[in-house]
Amino acid sequence: MNKILVNERLKRVAETFGTPVLVMDLNIVKANYEKLIDNVRNSRVYYAVKANSHIEILKLLRDLGSYFDVASRPEIEKLLSIGVEPERMSFGNTIKKTKDISFAYNNGIRMFAVDSEMEIEKIADNAPGSDIYVRISTNGMEDDADWPLTRKFGTSVDHAIKLVKYAVDLELNPIGVSFHVGSQNYNPDNWRVAIREVSVVFEEARKMGIDMYMVNTGGGMPVKYSRNIPSVEEISEVINKAIVDYIGENTLVVLEPGRSMVGSAGAMVTSVILRSKKGEENWVYTDAGIFHGLTETIQNIRYEVEVIGRELEEKGKFVLAGPTCDSVDVMYYDIELAKNVTIDDLIVLYNTGAYTTEYSTNFNGIEPPKVVFEEIFVKEPLTEEV
Amino acid sequence: MNKILVNERLKRVAETFGTPVLVMDLNIVKANYEKLIDNVRNSRVYYAVKANSHIEILKLLRDLGSYFDVASRPEIEKLLSIGVEPERMSFGNTIKKTKDISFAYNNGIRMFAVDSEMEIEKIADNAPGSDIYVRISTNGMEDDADWPLTRKFGTSVDHAIKLVKYAVDLELNPIGVSFHVGSQNYNPDNWRVAIREVSVVFEEARKMGIDMYMVNTGGGMPVKYSRNIPSVEEISEVINKAIVDYIGENTLVVLEPGRSMVGSAGAMVTSVILRSKKGEENWVYTDAGIFHGLTETIQNIRYEVEVIGRELEEKGKFVLAGPTCDSVDVMYYDIELAKNVTIDDLIVLYNTGAYTTEYSTNFNGIEPPKVVFEEIFVKEPLTEEV
Known part of the structure; x- marks a missing residue:
């Protein structure tokens, strides 16, 4: 160019x-989407709407078959208004307003992120029987990221196991675990380490008779600003191998790109x-x-x-x-x-x-x-x- | 209470x-306005619209007889839309779009802030014959402020004197000098020191045959959050005394409160x-x-x-x-x-x-x-x- x-x-x-x-050039968004889907095995892209919620971007991704990670009721409304089905949305914010959970549930959304007991209770009360996934924190790995996210979001592996159990007690359906290596992360090995952590939660859940099938690798794939970055291909290879090595090859891999998409x-x-x-x-x-x-x-x-x-x-x-x-x-x-x-x-x-x-x-x-x-x-x- | x-x-x-x-309680805005006007001698309040541009606040201050410090064309339009006369506005941003200067001039505004040659040229070209005032920086004083403003705004006393001369060369009308001790400043003596600096510019201008009459003391009066603050009365007393001691008692004192007003x-x-x-x-x-x-x-x-x-x-x-x-x-x-x-x-x-x-x-x-x-x-x- x-x-x-x-x-x-x-x-x-x-x-x-x-x-x-x-x-904005939509050709590049399309190319970024396709590159991700092509490189990560058995994956679904849930676009992080918060990165750029312009309606033209959402329409393009709708037509490409993308899923969507939403943070609030207005984001859900925007997607519904352009005909995105609720089955293609995940309410990925771990800090949801109770009435936004009700709104999401009444509009057909059944997938929610959690990292605390109270959030599970809110979902059990307002979105009974829904799928949930637990967000773990990735201490240490974020030294390689421009924007660490750990302190505010996610929880320990031990606590995540308790939350999986608690969700079952409240008749929710735990489907997997999510993590986020931090926005703009430069070290591919961090994804491997995070997936190994996830496998501990899967293992313990299995012992409790709970079969989970989804690993949500969050966002964090870097965009080239001034310094060099690992390629999508490189990071994908690490993810693919770690999923097979630690979790199992039929695992559904959820990606939540924002920055790397737009x-x-x-x-x-x-x-x-x-x-x-x-x-x-x-x-x-x-x-x-x-x-x-x-x-x-x-x-x-x-x-x-x-x-x-x-x-x-x-x-x-x-x-x-x-x-x-x-x-x-x-x-x-x-x-x-x-x-x-x-x-x-x-x-x-x-x-x-x-x-x-x-x-x-x-x-x-x-x-x-x-x-x-x-x-x-x-x-x-x-x-x-x- | x-x-x-x-x-x-x-x-x-x-x-x-x-x-x-x-x-928001408009009674408090009114009380804050009156306290300022009552305490600073020979003063005019130019409310810094950027602090809170809600139309109800602007209407109240319009009715109280306030003047307004504006930062952009949309702020000017908002004031014009509620009948504020252009004579009551000062375009106090030292970084104005050229076409915003034209817009202001064509709508009757004749008062502009400057701190650089290029800004004077833009005003001479697009608002010929207007009043200008030069913003000086207040190095050192801002150690007592929560938000220092010096590095980005204002210039040295020596350079300010050159700018006054340059403005006259370009047939503009220098009316005075402004400063800003930094937002949320806790030390009243800083206003005295700043006014003493201003007096040097006045003096040198007088030697060139330019009679200025306005000192703009900016904003910076603190609001009580968690720590104790000097009162408006205390700061006003310092300003009143310094104006008489260093500049002259007929000086017009312009105040640009934002935080301390709302x-x-x-x-x-x-x-x-x-x-x-x-x-x-x-x-x-x-x-x-x-x-x-x-x-x-x-x-x-x-x-x-x-x-x-x-x-x-x-x-x-x-x-x-x-x-x-x-x-x-x-x-x-x-x-x-x-x-x-x-x-x-x-x-x-x-x-x-x-x-x-x-x-x-x-x-x-x-x-x-x-x-x-x-x-x-x-x-x-x-x-x-x-």
């Missing part, structure tokens, strides 16, 4: 629709609205910032960034900041941009299809970025080497 | 409207949706979190928190977290709550009228808190001693 060619296309979109604009399908185009010098620092301010889609920049995410039309010019060091009256609204304090970048230049941030517009606010009265669907990348997302 | 009585009122609102709900006028009521034990930690999850109004908890803001109906019960240590599938969504890792807090209890966070709903997202498909106006506090906000 030629970066200058992609950037010219992005420029045309920005000129037509204004900035900030998130340009991240590489999007590019955010912003305009430079001011350049100024502060002491020795050169500051560039754009019309999108951390309150308008670029939230993850203040965590660990280093997007690849380029000034459109200045790809071949000499670079310099800059501070890149957003447009609001808030000092937190700074994306990067040390980024390389074309030295002569100036007002009205377009700056593109690649691989911004996930967890961008979903985090947008209207802070300072400024509206979230528009979302436009265009065939920008044609067949594959932009990678550095081409 | 009796806390239990206030909480009973909040409970009725929550039962009527559902949770999460931000309950913070104490609001209380956020959330419901407990899950309680669980993770290892040794007790976790309580509510239906609002950092993506749904409680964003500032992950910065330095420690709201006072209470479980309604359990005010007099024994307390214990908890982790307080929000409802989304995101590990960042944790408000406090070490908070005291009633030991027996459980599902469906209402938890109130006081002094949440500023910078809460403005930061809300729809992440996880979950809607922002509702906003309801009720006479909750009657005459004054809740303080600890009563």
Whole structure:
């Protein structure tokens, strides 16, 4: 993929629709979906709607036969409104409102995540007889992830076994175990270790006469930002082998990709609205910032960034900041941009299809970025080497 | 004010409207406005709309005769739509879109903030002949503030003097200097030091034949969360004295309160949706979190928190977290709550009228808190001693 060619296309979109604009290419979403399904044996993709809930993405995945991981009632309603059957939804948030559980159950959803006694009680009361799966935490493995999720979510293997038993006592149907190695995890072996942990819960359940059949490997497959990542093929191979080695080859493998499904399908185009010098620092301010889609920049995410039309010019060091009256609204304090970048230049941030517009606010009265669907990348997302 | 009585009122609102709900009392906004105007000599309040842009608050302040500090075109449009005259608006963001400057100018706004050459050029081109004021930074003073603003905003005194000259060269009208001691600043002497800095710019401008008359003291007056704060009276006295000592008694003092105008006028009521034990930690999850109004908890803001109906019960240590599938969504890792807090209890966070709903997202498909106006506090906000 030629970066200058992609950037010219992005420029045309920005000129037509204004900035900030998130340009999404559905071809890439489709390719990402197919790559996952092709590589992980006996798998189902439950797309994590929270990563990017735009209706066009949901419709595409509906047509591809995807399943969906939902976090709240509004997400369920959105999927029902486009004809996704409740059998294709899993209510994967371990912190559900009681009335949302009722709503889900009354609309046919029968699959729920749990990691605590109280959540099991809520489901037993409001969604009797449903399938549940227990989320275990993956202590230690998340050192390789950009966003660990362990402390808030999941429980120990020992406690998970108790929860499986408790669910049966309350006449629920435990079908398996889920884990999440942390968002944007760089070490494939973590999936193997997690699946080995899962196998302990399966084993103990079997001893209690409970036959489970599903391993939910969560999300966490990384998207290429600035550093190199293991490929989907590599991680899939580890998952496939670990499932056979530790659980059994007929196990249903549930995947919950969010970032790895839509991240590489999007590019955010912003305009430079001011350049100024502060002491020795050169500051560039754009019309999108951390309150308008670029939230993850203040965590660990280093997007690849380029000034459109200045790809071949000499670079310099800059501070890149957003447009609001808030000092937190700074994306990067040390980024390389074309030295002569100036007002009205377009700056593109690649691989911004996930967890961008979903985090947008209207802070300072400024509206979230528009979302436009265009065939920008044609067949594959932009990678550095081409 | 009796806390239990206030909480009973909040409970009725929550039962009527559902949770999460931000309950705002306009009496408190009015009292805060009047206290400021009464205490700072020769002053005008430009309310920082970004703190809480709810139309009811804007209408109240319109009727009280307030001026408004705006950050973007949508904020201007909102004020125009309720009949606020452009003469009562200051475009105080130092990072404005060029076309927003045109829009402001074409609608009669003539007052703009600057801290860089390029911003002056944009205003000279798109709002010719307008009043400008230069924002200086307040290095060092912000050690006493919860949210320093210096690195992104403002410039040195020496550079400010150059900018005043540059504005005159481009036929703009420099009327004064602004500063901001940082949001939630605890040391009144910082205002004195800042005004002394401002006086240097005034002096040098006078030598160039430019007579300025306005000092914009920004925001930064603190709201009482958990620690003690200096009173509005105390800070006002410092400002009044410094203006006379360093600038001159006929100086117009512009105030840009946001937090100190609306913070104490609001209380956020959330419901407990899950309680669980993770290892040794007790976790309580509510239906609002950092993506749904409680964003500032992950910065330095420690709201006072209470479980309604359990005010007099024994307390214990908890982790307080929000409802989304995101590990960042944790408000406090070490908070005291009633030991027996459980599902469906209402938890109130006081002094949440500023910078809460403005930061809300729809992440996880979950809607922002509702906003309801009720006479909750009657005459004054809740303080600890009563």
